[in-house]
Each structure stands twice: as structure tokens, then as C-alpha cells.
Amino acid sequence: AQKITQTQPGMFVQEKEAVTLDCTYDTSDPSYGLFWYKQPSSGEMIFLIYQGSYDQQNATEGRYSLNFQKARKSANLVISASQLGDSAMYFCAMRGSNTGNQFYFGTGTSLTVIP
Amino acid sequence: NAGVTQTPKFQVLKTGQSMTLQCAQDMNHNSMYWYRQDPGMGLRLIYYSASEGTTDKGEVPNGYNVSRLNKREFSLRLESAAPSQTSVYFCASSDFKPNGKKTQYFGPGTRLLVL
Numbered sequence: 001a002q003k004i005t006q007t008q009p010g011m012f013v014q015e016k017e018a019v020t021l022d023c024t025y026d027t028s029d030p031s032y033g034l035f036w037y038k039q040p041s042s043g044e045m046i047f048l049i050y051q052g053s054y055d056q057q058n059a060t061e062g063r064y065s066l067n068f069q070k071a072r073k074s075a076n077l078v079i080s081a082s083q084l085g086d087s088a089m090y091f092c093a094m095r096g097s098n099t100g101n102q103f104y105f106g107t108g109t110s111l112t113v114i115p
Numbered sequence: 116n117a118g119v120t121q122t123p124k125f126q127v128l129k130t131g132q133s134m135t136l137q138c139a140q141d142m143n144h145n146s147m148y149w150y151r152q153d154p155g156m157g158l159r160l161i162y163y164s165a166s167e168g169t170t171d172k173g174e175v176p177n178g179y180n181v182s183r184l185n186k187r188e189f190s191l192r193l194e195s196a197a198p199s200q201t202s203v204y205f206c207a208s209s210d211f212k213p214n215g216k217k218t219q220y221f222g223p224g225t226r227l228l229v230l
């Protein structure tokens with residue numbers, strides 16, 4: 001069975017500092033994809049970054065990077081130079097090769113950026 | 116380029132009533148999804164469509180039906196609404212970017228209240 005675990009219900013970070021949001025996963029699929037999403041208080045869901053299980057390098061998208069440690073089954077999101085607009089819920093998700101296009105989401109981490 | 120659009124934005128139903136949530140994307144994506152999000156939880160997949168003409172059940176399909184009308188449109192129908200279906204519903208579409216990375220876009224969501 002696929003499972004995504006986000007153990008930090010809430011995080012605080014000082015503006016302009018970096019922050020790491022944790023995500024661990026469990027799967028028996030030989031290949032899979034890992035995703036991070038941002039959900040501001042306005043409610044929309046925004047895709048941030050994707051990491052394939054066979055990608056040689058950690059994914060980066062602007063200020064977002066994914067610290068992928070396959071042996072530990074972790075896919076932590078790193079946000080550099082935090083901005084006030086980064087305050088939101090952040091969700092980690094996974095899609096496995098044996099589950100077609102199904103996505104499995106974690107319960108989310110609430111990030112608050114302090115001025 | 117509107118991305119993913121959903122209608123309606125809000126809906127109140129009485130138990131037993133039926134309704135259809137509409138979703139359309141103008142990005143020529145093959146895959147489309149319907150999720151629900153309950154308070155304090157991540158997204159759960161209801162149904163997905165890997166390509167035009169195909170649909171498959173997700174994690175929580177009971178009480179719902181879907182139609183992939185064409186490549187652009189993917190509708191979700193509640194035949195007999197129940198209070199347990201009170202939720203926020205998100206439609207999404209996904210495909211691969213030219214660099215091989217997967218991307219996903221969400222609609223603004225539909226807030227449904229079943230009395």
C-alpha cells in the first residue's frame with residue numbers, strides 16, 4: 001500500500017531564512033513520482049515541484065528544491081529565502097507505477113513565515 | 116489560456132438531490148482528476164481519467180460517477196447527495212513538460228454543502 005507521512009503539522013520560519021518540510025513515503029512500486037503542493041488560505045492548490053524515483057539529481061524549481069533520499073524514503077521540500085507569501089499549507093504526494101495515475105497525499109504541514 | 120476551470124464555485128444541496136460538477140482544461144492535457152478535500156486533511160482521489168475515453172476509480176469513488184466527455188472536459192456527478200459528501204472538490208489535469216518532468220494544474224475548487 002502507498003502511504004505518505006508528514007509529521008510536522010505546523011512550522012514557523014523567519015522571513016529570508018530557509019525551511020525544510022519533511023515527507024516520508026512507503027511504497028513497494030519499483031518506480032514512482034513525488035510531488036509537493038502549496039495551498040494558501042484562499043484555497044487554491046498550486047503544484048510546486050516533482051521528483052521521479054529514478055532521477056539522478058534532486059529537483060529544483062526556483063526557490064524550491066527537493067531533498068530526495070531514496071534509501072530513507074524521504075522527499076523533503078526545502079524553501080530558500082522564505083517570503084511572507086510562502087505562508088500556506090504544504091502537501092506531499094506520491095504516484096506509483098503500479099497504481100496508474102492515482103495520487104496519494106499526506107495530511108499537510110502549515111507553514112507560517114514571520115516578518 | 117484559462118488553465119483548469121470548474122463550475123459551480125459553491126453549491127448547497129439537500130440530501131438525495133443530484134448534481135454535476137463541471138471541469139474543463141485548455142492545456143491539451145491527457146490526464147484529468149477529481150479530488151475531494153475534507154477539513155484538516157489532504158486530497159483524496161475520487162476518479163481519474165488517464166486519457167480521453169477512459170476512467171478509473173480512485174481511493175473514494177462510492178457515491179460518484181464521472182464522464183470524460185472529450186479531451187477538455189471531465190465531469191463529476193453525485194446521483195443522490197449525502198451529508199458525508201460535503202467537501203471541497205478539486206479538478207486537476209496533468210501531463211509532461213518538454214523536459215520530461217510531470218506537471219499538474221488544479222481548478223479553483225467547488226465548495227459543496229449537503230444538508
